[in-house]
Amino acid sequence: MRRDVRLLGDLLGEVLRASGGEDLLADVERLRLAVIAARSAAPAAPGSMAGGPAPGEPADDPAGDEIAALVASWPLDRAELVARAFTVYFHLTNLAEEHQRIRTLREREAGGSPLRESLALAVDGIRAAAGAPALAGLLAGLRVHPVLTAHPTEARRRAVTAALRRISGLLAGLPGESRGPAEPGAAPGAESRRRLREEIDLLWRTSQLRVNAMEPADEVRTVMSAFDETLFRVVPALYRSLDHVLTGPDCGAVPAAAPAFLRYGSWVGGDRDGNPFVTAQVTRQTALIQAEHALRALQNATERVGRALTADAESTPPSAALARALADATAAHPDLLAEITARSPREPHRVYLLFSAERLRATRSRDADLGYRDAAEYLAGLRLVQDSLAAAGAPRQAYGELQQLIWQAETFGFHLAELEIRQHSEVHAAALAELAAAAPGAGKQPGELSAQTEEVLATFRVIAWIQARFGAAACHRYVVSFTRSAADIAAVYELARLAVPGGEPPVLDVVPLFESGEDLDNSVAVLDDMIKLPPVAARLAQPGRPLEVMLGYSDSAKDLGPVSATLRLFRVQSRLAAWAAASNVTLTLFHGRGGALGRGGGPAGRAVLAQAPGSVGGRFKVTEQGEIIFARYAHLAIAHRHLEQVTSAVLLASAPARGGQAGGAPDGGEAGAAETDGAPDGGLDERTAAIAGRVEAAALRAYRGLVHADGFAAWFARVSPLAEISALRIGSRPARRAAGTVTDLASLRAIPWVFAWSQTRVNLPGWYGLGSGLAAVADTDGGLADLRRAYAEWPLLAVLLDNAEMSLAKTDRHIGARYLALGGRPDLTRRVLAEYDLTRKLVLAVTGHDRLLADRPVLSRAVALRDPYVDALSYLQVRALAALRTTDPEPAQPAQPAAPAQPAPPAPASAPAPVAADDRARLERLLLLTINGVAAGLQNTG
Secondary structure, three states: OHHHHHHHHHHHHHHHHHHHHHHHHHHHHHHHHHHHHHHHOOOOOOOEOOEOOOOOOOOOOHHHHHHHHHHHHOOHHHHHHHHHHHHHHHHHHHHHHHHHHHHHHHHHHHOOOOOOOOHHHHHHHHHHHHOHHHHHHHHHOOEEEEEEEOOOOOOOOHHHHHHHHHHHHHHHOOOOOOOOOOOOOOOOOHHHHHHHHHHHHHHHHOOOOOOOOOOHHHHHHHHHHHHHHHHHHHHHHHHHHHHHHHHHHHOOOOOOOOOOOEOOEEOOOOEOOOOOOOOHHHHHHHHHHHHHHHHHHHHHHHHHHHHHOOOOOOOOOOOHHHHHHHHHHHHHOHHHHHHHHHHOOOOHHHHHHHHHHHHHHHHHOOOOOOOOOOHHHHHHHHHHHHHHHHHOOOHHHHOOHHHHHHHHHHHHOOOOOEEOEEEEHHHHHHHHHHHHHOOOOOOOOHHHOOHHHHHHHHHHHHHHHHHHHHOHHHOOEEEEEOOOOHHHHHHHHHHHHHHOOOOOOOOOEEEEEEOOHHHHHOHHHHHHHHOOOHHHHHHHOOOOOEEEEEEEHHHHHHHHOHHHHHHHHHHHHHHHHHHHHHOOOEEEEEEEOOOOHHHOOOOHHHHHHOOOOOOOOOEEEEEEEOHHHHHHHOOHHHHHHHHHHHHHHHHHHHOHHHOOOOOOOOOOOOOOHHHOOOOOOOOOOHHHHHHHHHHHHHHHHHHHHHHOOOOHHHHHHHHOOHHHHHHHOOOOOOOEOOOOOOOOOOOEOHHHHHHHHHHOOOOHHHOOOHHHHHHHHHOOOOHHHHHHHHHHHOHHHHHHHHHHHHHHHOOOHHHHHHHHHOOOOHHHHHHHHHHHHHHHHHHHHHHOOOOOOOOOHHHHHHHHHHHHHHHHHHHHHHHHHHHHHOOOOOOOOOOOOOOOOOOOOOOOOOOOOOOOHHHHHHHHHHHHHHHHHHHHHHOOOO
């Protein structure tokens, strides 16, 4: 990796020199060396042996003042070029780290021992502990269901990500790499370096900022690129990995033991909650685009497998069933079969697969005479060929590449990913009220319906159209944001009925989404009433009585704070699992996690294992969004590893020893109910449950004490680039659910909330309140020992503290104080810094670490190497933000200050003069560039 970073950095330096001259490269180097030196001379943390500021007080930072003066001395055009240079550097460094992860995976696999969090270890462990029958039952009901969303957390343009993919391919082709080709006629590596230099030059010249706002169609194209380039290929590879574990040396020569357990969903083009740009027409077009990509991929794969299957009729005779199918096809389409047979004489299996590929082509072009009715008909044909090959004594042909094609068809069907619809409960209530007012005799004409209500009705009609075209599996889940009662669920079914008067309403599974703390607490009561609704009761009459419930991590964390939200979600999951067992319901919990730690992000496998006992039950559904999609699905090896980690964790979390069936057994039984019934907080012992309760209550008081303080919202808007983030145009969805001002936190979405705090280097949503929560226990007799025991024994608390430790490690107290000083509220600044100091101190005390990330040396090293370069962008951003805020109104002052007035934190040296009107646009551009660069450096946004 050091070689790659050095190579890419040197080539970037050459590009900078050629583009901007030696002076530009010299300025970049001056800033780089200055921030590295400042890190070495950074003041000690509060409370350390070396002294330092008092807890909650800003530290003197003379080195930082000098850097602030340096960046303030540059003209804006030079500052912009320097910001651009550091941003491109981070993009290239991220690529080098990605390639190192891939190398590490390959080296570990070559070592012969199973990787940690692998399918091999999970299967072997479950088989040894519970027996082969229990493992088989678990696999039969296994379902992992990622749902891709268009939530705006990917700050890079598609042009930038495309350039990075090209550079990634060139890195993989360097001499010495496993894929590195020979370069005839050139010195070793000369052509690779030339191409790398060319692509880095193009990346430097490519604008980092979008000119036009993202539209839903752009978001659909982004998801389709992930499918085309990675998902379609990695899914069968994952199944094959599991099949190797299950069948050993016979893999590929015996019927596959691995089920097609993955299903992909998508909110892209379907999530209209607060996004007026997602319309019924957009949803219809999205379904067509998805189907086109799925059908084209299946057609190409079928043709590829068919062309390779050259077994002749003498060595591999067709079964009677396949012979009849070929005869029927010849009778129906004689010219087509004659043409295919002429190219493949006496190769019946090949002929049938090539005929299948032609039928897929016809399905794409809507040729009803030749095309398939649905994916089930296509799958039946593939299995017909597979059975024929097996019966003819060619099992390796039956269960090799053909099996992988079958897995792809089972997973993606003709629709690729189930398109899910989401809308806010208040929109449904308003539509029903309007329709009631327009009913006969109510005095209002039906033609007078508002555009919003017309759009609601059109959405249900387009769901019905999608189901008629592609089947109910293509679109039948309808998520209701902010579900507060069973009436919110009943409203959806009623609107669906009213949307198609006299016709059959679409098949719907309405999914309640519980987001706020109050709604989470009321979730069981809502479900009690929901299952009594006739449409829900009819759906529950199906085998297994399936029901899905979504839990919102983002908005709950914004409402309750990261600590209280995590602990309350755990408790609610436990209660829902017990409710499902008692109600004879097979419950699937849909986890609405974000990418950032402040929105439920973090290592996916550990998050699964930390779920409440009994709440997984072999079924795990989760959102994946923004930069997470690019990070996890940009490369086959990383995508495979991610899916393997999640799947192995789901298996382990669902194993009988963990009470995995408490969420409702597949046969409708109540297995595992006793494991959660009567036990506090999901099987926790009373002592640990009491600790959790004290931590949660104190953390909630601290968090709400801050965010509900007078003037907090206006202060937050001044100290962060919150208002400017929407100008990045990184998503089609507005930053707020409703029109509002920057002082309206209630309407602010969780993504810009987290994104803005990460830019300030404070990362408040990832840790705030944890110090107060831990102190509520640690300050009691034996409290610290109790916390250490709970940390060692309770996976959720371990994940909570480890994720907070990661967030604290990415927090920079000194630079964060510079942002906070922009708000002119020293009382709020002291409160934030004091909670940071307390949290850092107690996290280290509970974990037993002498420094943050002490037990994760690779991550610690990566953060330490990145920090100075992120600092460079932060100083540039503070310069732009401070100048822009000089023309903003003063923040609202509190009626009663939370603390006695004390000297304000030091402002940056060389405070900017008021901004001239013609400079404002350039400052805003500099600010946006630094936002993009800091996001790349921290590798997370919202």
